[in-house]
Amino acid sequence: MxxxxxxxxxxxxxxxxxxxxxxxxxxxxxxxxxxxxxxxxxxxxxxxxxxxxxxxxxxxxxxxxxxxxxxxxxxxxxxxxxxxxxxxxxxxxxxxxxxxxxxxxxxxxxxxxxxxxxxxxxxxxxxxxxxxxxxxxxxxxxxxxxxxxxxxxxxxxxxxxxxxxxxxxxxxxxxxxxxxxxxxxxxxxxxxxxxxxxxxxxxxxDAASAELMKYAANCFLAMKLSYVNAMAELCERVGADIGDVTEGIGYDRRIGQAFLSPGPGWGGSCLPKDTHALLQVADAADFEFRLLRATIDTNTRQRQRIVDKVRQAVTGRRAGSLTRVRLGLLGLTFKAGTDDLRDSPALAIAALLRQAGAELVGYDPALATDPTAPADPDKTVLGVSEGPGGREIDGIRLVSDPLEAAQGAEALVVLTEWPMFRTLDWASMAGVMKQPTVIDTRNLLDPATLRRAGLTGIGLGRRGAAVTA
Missing domain, CATH: 3.40.50.720 (NAD(P)-binding Rossmann-like Domain)
Known part of the structure; x- marks a missing residue:
């Protein structure tokens, strides 16, 4: 061999x-x-x-x-x-x-x-x-x-x-x-x-083409994600449904089904740095890459759009105050299936919510630990620290159970597409919340399930945008 x-x-x-x-x-x-x-x-x-x-x-x-x-x-x-x-x-x-x-x-x-x-x-x-x-x-x-x-x-x-x-x-x-x-x-x-x-x-x-190939691939994917997030917003404004739209265009083999799910914005260890790096390559070559710059700008705007949705859901006004409003965050890693927090859109949105005065409690299955168990030095996650109120990251108090994140919350915000969130006991979650509202930034949850649990579900680009109990 x-x-x-x-x-x-x-x-x-x-x-x-x-x-x-x-x-x-x-x-x-x-x-x-x-x-x-x-x-x-x-x-x-x-x-x-x-x-x-x-x-x-x-x-x-x-x-x-x-x-x-x-x-x-x-x-x-x-x-x-x-x-x-x-x-x-x-x-x-x-x-x-x-x-x-x-x-x-x-x-x-x-x-x-x-x-x-x-x-x-x-x-x-x-x-x-x-x-x-x-x-x-x-x-x-x-x-x-x-x-x-x-x-x-x-x-x-x-x-x-x-x-x-x-x-x-x-x-x-x-x-x-x-x-x-x-x-x-x-x-x-x-x-x-x-x-x-x-x-x-x-x-x-040749080496130069291979090097550019990686940037070209990642930046195209970033552009596709920014595009679908923009389409989701347009769907809300004209009364269309992003799920139906992406299903229809996804059957086109020239487009494909992948990277057509709206979300809180793209992040992680690759797309943010690669998009900015390719802009630098373009600038050095005296090329104004307007399409890529718009892709980045759209992603930055998406984070503020999610914050505005939270304000609207909690206060009834897009510019309403979130001062001392308790919010439960479900998912903090940049995507499901990893414990990577680098350039996580969830953390970027959390930072904006915290700046607006909100009190944040977060649950993520990749970060959750048994509070009674001794710390394992072989299993540390970058950014997680011990604060006065327990484990925290970037001012978010971490809890080991999603029900604890819901306790007393005026809204739950789903930020990472962990499949386990679909099967949570949503009736119990609703029972401990101060206000039964879920902002689903991944369109992960079944609106009918939330409605039966007595919750108001708000997704991205869905027909009507909100499903009210």
Whole structure:
């Protein structure tokens, strides 16, 4: 069976998924991270992030001897692989850079983590090795990486990931396409061969095109989401129903059903930074990307639109006061199936509600813990802290049960599309609320179910906009 010695630098969502899945395809993988405590947890099979199937795959591949974890990039790329008995270790043949590239000043992608690793490993890379940029990076980064390496015997390849949080393992093993970009055909083919067992369509191109491809995909999806949110608002104004509209247009194969659900706005670790980064690329090329700028502006406006809906529902006026109004928030992560809070639209809306004077109590199944259980140091969520009133995040008091979020609330606001919310005991929820109102920003709940429970349900773009008990 065809195998390669692969080093993966970075053990976050992308790096850990990449390392575990490549190991499952038969490759020998060493995954590196600068966090020694995280490395030790991974060696024990403890995966901090919520990602279906990932923890099981890590344990399986570690047990099979195909996946290991080390501290620091240098340890992974140089003599980090086992050799025959009595021989020294072997160097990595292919090195994946799966490093954070957060949005920096002005929206430019911050590449410092990538540059630090390149500098650290430059002299350690074996002759003929291939360095792969897996992270989402601006156009020209492959060339910049090659300049920093200053190694004619080491090729740089762009191999962008197209993984969705909450289904990353499935997406890796069932890809729509594999994109590999390099100006050296032999290096591109070596990287593409890693995925041969998946049988996916493979796009071999130059590095710049591969780098732009990831931004083009994510920004198109952001545009589609902003479009459907704008259509939902138009539906409310003209008496149409967004569910019927999106069902009808979704059957058009040129459009498709995906990314046609209205919501509180898009967020997460990718779309916000990628849209701003592509704007920077366009500006640098002296191109006014008006469509993309409008996509971002529409998303920002959507958050205020949700706040206005809450005001209207609670006070009867779009500009009504929310001072000392208790609101229960259902869902805080940026999407269901993950514990990721980065650029969560739920938190952005919560911040606006808090600025308006509202008192916020939040429940999210990915953040909920048994208040009587001891804290687990291996399971921490970024941003969650202990405050005077218990666990909190950004001024939102976290509770371990949705019924507690409803207690005394003048409205419940559904912000994340967790399926479990559909089957809550809504009659009991209504019984403890001060005012029986639910603002469903995901159109997740059945209006008839809410009505039978004695609740007024308000969705996005639905005919009549409100369903009253």
């Amino acid at each position: 065809f195998t390669r010695r692969v080093a993966v630098v970075g053990a976050g969502y992308v790096g850990l998924t990449t390392g575990a899945c490549l190991a499952s395809l038969g490759h020998q993988v060493v995954c590196a991270d600068i966090d020694a405590a995280k490395v030790e947890r991974l060696r024990r099979g403890v995966v901090d992030i919520v990602e279906p199937g990932l923890a099981e795959m890590v344990v399986e591949q570690v047990s099979a001897g195909r996946l290991s974890f080390v501290v620091g990039a240098a340890s992974a790329v140089s003599a980090g692989f086992p050799a025959d008995a009595g021989a020294e270790g072997l160097d990595a043949e292919i090195v994946f850079l799966c490093l954070p590239t957060p949005m920096g000043v002005g929206g430019v992608a911050d590449l410092r983590a990538v540059e630090v690793v390149v500098e650290e490993t430059r002299e350690l890379l074996a002759a003929g090795a291939v360095v792969v940029n897996k992270s989402t990076v601006p156009v020209g980064t492959a060339g910049r990486t090659a300049e920093l390496l200053d190694r004619a015997d080491v090729a740089v390849v762009s191999n962008p990931e197209f993984l969705r949080e909450g289904s990353a393992v499935h997406d890796f093993l069932n890809p729509d396409r594999i994109v590999v970009g390099c100006d050296t055909a032999e290096a591109a083919e070596r990287v593409a061969a890693l995925y041969a067992r998946l049988g996916a369509p493979t796009v071999l191109t």
